[in-house]
Amino acid sequence: MPIVSLGICQMPVVEEKKENLKTAAAYVAAAAVRGCRIVILPEMFNCPYQTELFAAYAESYPDGETLQLLGELAARHRVVLVGGSIPERDSAGRIYNTCFVFGREGNLLAKYRKIHLFDVAIAQGAQFQESAVITAGSAGTVLTVDGLCLGVAICYDIRFPELARAMVLQGADILIYPAAFSPVTGPVHWELLLRARAVDNQVFTVGVSPGATPGAVYQPYGHSLAVDPWGDLLGQCGSQEELLCVAVDLTRLQKVRQELPLLQHRRPDLY
Numbered sequence: 658m659p660i661v662s663l664g665i666c667q668m669p670v671v672e673e674k675k676e677n678l679k680t681a682a683a684y685v686a687a688a689a690v691r692g693c694r695i696v697i698l699p700e701m702f703n704c705p706y707q708t709e710l711f712a713a714y715a716e717s718y719p720d721g722e723t724l725q726l727l728g729e730l731a732a733r734h735r736v737v738l739v740g741g742s743i744p745e746r747d748s749a750g751r752i753y754n755t756c757f758v759f760g761r762e763g764n765l766l767a768k769y770r771k772i773h774l775f776d777v778a779i780a781q782g783a784q785f786q787e788s789a790v791i792t793a794g795s796a797g798t799v800l801t802v803d804g805l806c807l808g809v810a811i812c813y814d815i816r817f818p819e820l821a822r823a824m825v826l827q828g829a830d831i832l833i834y835p836a837a838f839s840p841v842t843g844p845v846h847w848e849l850l851l852r853a854r855a856v857d858n859q860v861f862t863v864g865v866s867p868g869a870t871p872g873a874v875y876q877p878y879g880h881s882l883a884v885d886p887w888g889d890l891l892g893q894c895g896s897q898e899e900l901l902c903v904a905v906d907l908t909r910l911q912k913v914r915q916e917l918p919l920l921q922h923r924r925p926d927l928y
């Protein structure tokens with residue numbers, strides 16, 4: 658399958674969980690109507706990105722209402738659904754920032770728990786202590802579906818080139834980052850990081866943020882985008898809510914890697 662259409666759902670996230678689920682369902686339906694076979698939601702799409710709210714919105718697999726809905730939506734629309742992330746509670750009561758991926762039969766294909774937690778204190782205003790509530794995951798996630806290899810990580814993970822490289826060495830064709838970048842770091846780093854990971858690994862990268870939500874305490878930067886293995890933008894949203902559909906042509910990846918065989922030129926024996 659050399660060309661596949663991705664649905665990038667830059668949806669707003671409000672305080673009411675049910676409203677977020679309705680919005681997500683509408684976005685997935687619209688993406689399917691537009692022919693997208695892989696549909697991606699943003700980080701913490703069922704819950705505002707505020708640590709003090711995570712426990713109240715947390716759900717466990719398989720019974721959580723958000724997780725039930727994601728499976729149903731994937732099956733109803735026959736799409737691979739990369740379910741952004743939600744606060745996930747495990748049987749010991751720990752909470753993770755987790756991405757669940759569902760297949761076209763509504764089956765769980767994979768799950769990824771955010772490894773690098775957003776603990777920062779940036780003078781211009783981005784103060785966040787994700788680890789106050791969230792437990793870090795302990796494994797990367799790469800999955801193959803329809804002959805396409807997807808690497809999944811979450812937001813702040815994009816800053817760690819080692820994780821991206823590890824996923825690519827495991828065969829990833831597309832690196833998918835559900836995210837909610839801050840309005841302070843977003844304008845300077847977001848596009849740069851996605852393009853850097855794309856160019857240094859010759860891979861498609863996709864970042865999916867919530868859109869602007871009037872009155873929200875945390876206003877994510879938005880600007881969801883997809884980048885090809887040459888570093889060219891395939892499409893980008895603004896700050897407002899939007900469904901962006903982009904076509905990913907895998908022959909592009911093969912061509913770039915053939916012409917500029919970067920991955921073959923690595924010298925892991927020397928560094």
Ligand SMILES: NC(=O)CCC(=O)C(=O)O
Nearest residue numbers: 775812813837838839842
């Ligand atoms: N949700 C996050 O991990 C935010 C990451 C972020 O804004 C950054 O600058 O990194």
